[in-house]
Amino acid sequence: AxxxxxxxxAAAEAVASSGRFTLGLSGGSLVAMLARDLPPxxxxxxxxxxxxxxxxxCDERLVPPEHPESTGGAYRVREGSGRGPxxxxxxxxxxxxxx
Numbered sequence: 001a002x003x004x005x006x007x008x009x010a011a012a013e014a015v016a017s018s019g020r021f022t023l024g025l026s027g028g029s030l031v032a033m034l035a036r037d038l039p040p041x042x043x044x045x046x047x048x049x050x051x052x053x054x055x056x057x058c059d060e061r062l063v064p065p066e067h068p069e070s071t072g073g074a075y076r077v078r079e080g081s082g083r084g085p086x087x088x089x090x091x092x093x094x095x096x097x098x099x
Contacts, residue, residue, distance in 0.1 A: 027071035
């Protein structure tokens with residue numbers, strides 16, 4: 001929960017000062033942790049507006065999004081389950097995914 005609060009606070013500060021927050025994410029256990037902890041952290045930091053975020057997957061593998069080792073795919077699965085704050089625009093999009 002502490003990491004999610006730190007992300008939300010940094011996002012609120014960045015959005016307030018520059019209108020945009022950029023975040024690099026890895027996969028693994030971070031997916032489940034952020035899916036669980038980031039929504040309440042964002043609720044507590046209304047200035048962290050996820051529509052102003054640019055997210056990049058830092059360790060993305062060269063595999064299709066539906067592949068089990070796809071970091072972007074793992075976040076999209078979480079978003080589809082209703083457990084994450086992600087609003088990915090397209091499963092066929094490559095590179096940074098605007099939130």
